[in-house]
Amino acid sequence: MRDLFHRWATEVGDAFVLGVVRSIVGGFLFLQALSAAGELARVGYFGDHFHLPFIPERFVPSHDAYVVLIAVRILLAVMVTVGHRARYALLGSAALGVYTLLCNRVEFHHNRYSLYCYAFLLALGPSDRAIAITRDESPSDGAPMWAQRLAQAQVALVYLASGGSKLLDPDWRDGVVIADRFARYAYQALGAGVPQSVVDAFSTPAATSALAKAAIATELFLVVGLFDKRTRVFALWWGTMFHLTIEATSKVEIFTWLTLTMYALFATPDVRARKLFFDPSRARGRYAARLVRLFDWLARFEVKAWKPDDLKQGHSIVIVRRDGSRATGIRALAMCARTLPVLFPLWAPLAFIASFTKGGDASARV
Amino acid sequence: MWDGAKATFAAAWMAAQGILIATAGERPDGAFGFRMFSESSTIEVHLFRETAEGSRVEVDGGEWVAKDRDGAAHRISWGSHVREPNLNVFGVTMHAAYGAAAQTQRWSAALEYVAHHIPEDVETRALELELGVRRNGHPKTLTRVQVRR
Numbered sequence: 001m002r003d004l005f006h007r008w009a010t011e012v013g014d015a016f017v018l019g020v021v022r023s024i025v026g027g028f029l030f031l032q033a034l035s036a037a038g039e040l041a042r043v044g045y046f047g048d049h050f051h052l053p054f055i056p057e058r059f060v061p062s063h064d065a066y067v068v069l070i071a072v073r074i075l076l077a078v079m080v081t082v083g084h085r086a087r088y089a090l091l092g093s094a095a096l097g098v099y100t101l102l103c104n105r106v107e108f109h110h111n112r113y114s115l116y117c118y119a120f121l122l123a124l125g126p127s128d129r130a131i132a133i134t135r136d137e138s139p140s141d142g143a144p145m146w147a148q149r150l151a152q153a154q155v156a157l158v159y160l161a162s163g164g165s166k167l168l169d170p171d172w173r174d175g176v177v178i179a180d181r182f183a184r185y186a187y188q189a190l191g192a193g194v195p196q197s198v199v200d201a202f203s204t205p206a207a208t209s210a211l212a213k214a215a216i217a218t219e220l221f222l223v224v225g226l227f228d229k230r231t232r233v234f235a236l237w238w239g240t241m242f243h244l245t246i247e248a249t250s251k252v253e254i255f256t257w258l259t260l261t262m263y264a265l266f267a268t269p270d271v272r273a274r275k276l277f278f279d280p281s282r283a284r285g286r287y288a289a290r291l292v293r294l295f296d297w298l299a300r301f302e303v304k305a306w307k308p309d310d311l312k313q314g315h316s317i318v319i320v321r322r323d324g325s326r327a328t329g330i331r332a333l334a335m336c337a338r339t340l341p342v343l344f345p346l347w348a349p350l351a352f353i354a355s356f357t358k359g360g361d362a363s364a365r366v
Numbered sequence: 367m368w369d370g371a372k373a374t375f376a377a378a379w380m381a382a383q384g385i386l387i388a389t390a391g392e393r394p395d396g397a398f399g400f401r402m403f404s405e406s407s408t409i410e411v412h413l414f415r416e417t418a419e420g421s422r423v424e425v426d427g428g429e430w431v432a433k434d435r436d437g438a439a440h441r442i443s444w445g446s447h448v449r450e451p452n453l454n455v456f457g458v459t460m461h462a463a464y465g466a467a468a469q470t471q472r473w474s475a476a477l478e479y480v481a482h483h484i485p486e487d488v489e490t491r492a493l494e495l496e497l498g499v500r501r502n503g504h505p506k507t508l509t510r511v512q513v514r515r
Contacts, residue, residue: 006369009369009373010369043449046449049449050447050448050453050475050476050479052475105395106472110401113397114400146372150379153376153380154383157387157400158400161399161401162400162402165390165396166404171501171502176502176503177403177405177502179503181403181406184461250403252402255402
């Protein structure tokens with residue numbers, strides 16, 4: 001335990017991904033603040049109408065103070081996004097965001113509270129060492145990782161709370177909640193072109209019960225699966241599919257994209273530890289290199305045109321993994337899907353197919 | 367020293383989150399408890415007013431006409447006081463966002479607010495909400511909440 005704590009407190013890594021996550025979180029903060037400004041313009045000051053504060057009414061801001069508060073939130077969100085005094089801006093955004101929620105619980109939403117929690121935790125780490133216009137001049141590698149690990153723990157805590165509360169609720173466990181949702185919203189699925197037979201099949205008590213148990217199991221699996229090197233990539237993929245399914249079937253504001261953004265914090269904190277060599281004489285090689293450069297948001301690859309050497313064996317691209325092993329063809333494609341966020345949903349099927357080829361794709365590190 | 371401070375902070379953060387999560391059930395909306403999609407419940411609300419003559423009449427569409435102290439008539443609108451879309455629709459079955467208990471609390475608080483923010487109406491003695499709640503598809507339960515003025 002002491003050893004675990006010591007490793008947690010002293011671990012260092014590259015802060016590049018932390019910078020990427022901070023910048024995207026800044027975008028979410030901006031959208032939230034902009035939405036509040038839009039509501040102020042459209043509906044008016046919330047204090048002039050029914051509202052339900054957590055805090056005593058005397059601490060709720062006046063109209064003018066609220067206008068200033070929203071303007072400051074927008075400004076801070078921009079600072080977080082571009083990386084100007086980013087950690088202070090994250091701290092300010094989190095504080096003002098939570099304060100806003102406390103002023104009117106009718107406006108409380110889990111995804112907004114989650115956003116402010118993550119903003120606060122990101123402020124504690126060196127998230128200003130990359131993707132920042134005025135950055136901490138310390139090198140991005142060798143950055144303390146403890147706050148990033150705490151943010152990871154927060155992700156797990158959200159799953160534990162959500163999955164745990166469902167597990168303890170007999171209506172959820174037995175599929176009654178999902179069955180009622182299906183019964184009330186089946187018309188939307190039918191309207192979207194889902195065949196009646198499919199809707200009927202998923203609406204049976206046995207199916208809704210199984211789906212409920214699968215949802216609970218998924219959330220509880222993610223609590224631990226995200227932290228074990230052997231299960232991490234699968235947990236990230238399964239969680240991604242889980243959230244994309246929710247996004248397609250429900251309105252959850254920014255929750256899907258916020259959680260998927262936080263998933264980036266589970267990537268190994270290093271930069272360009274893999275190499276992608278491409279054959280510049282082949283259009284397919286040049287195209288693949290361009291795509292990887294474009295979508296390699298977490299800086300997983302060093303992309304190089306290869307010089308004539310022993311790598312060139314008739315392939316358009318060759319990926320050299322961290323351990324020095326090489327991947328080509330479908331295995332290289334699976335490796336790209338594993339590391340490029342936009343292709344990540346394709347990772348599992350590609351890796352499955354690749355597993356039938358020589359060697360497969362067995363490494364557990366992202 | 368820094369390691370100890372980090373550990374203390376992390377422990378305090380996790381403990382605070384743990385307490386908020388563990389006590390979420392005590393808050394009608396489960397706020398700060400990350401209970402996503404906790405229910406699939408519906409609510410249908412009807413508004414009634416008790417007039418000076420003692421009659422109880424349903425208010426259609428959340429709007430009614432009442433007189434002030436000088437006898438001038440005013441059109442009173444629930445929606446002009448409660449702007450939240452799922453707290454100002456009457457006679458329609460709606461999804462109970464954040465669960466039946468959350469919506470019951472919010473509607474009750476809104477009733478209290480409206481009842482005390484219509485000084486131009488001296489005819490209404492009380493406002494009453496009839497809340498028809500169906501939690502997770504179970505049989506509907508009726509709750510009446512009244513605020514006397």
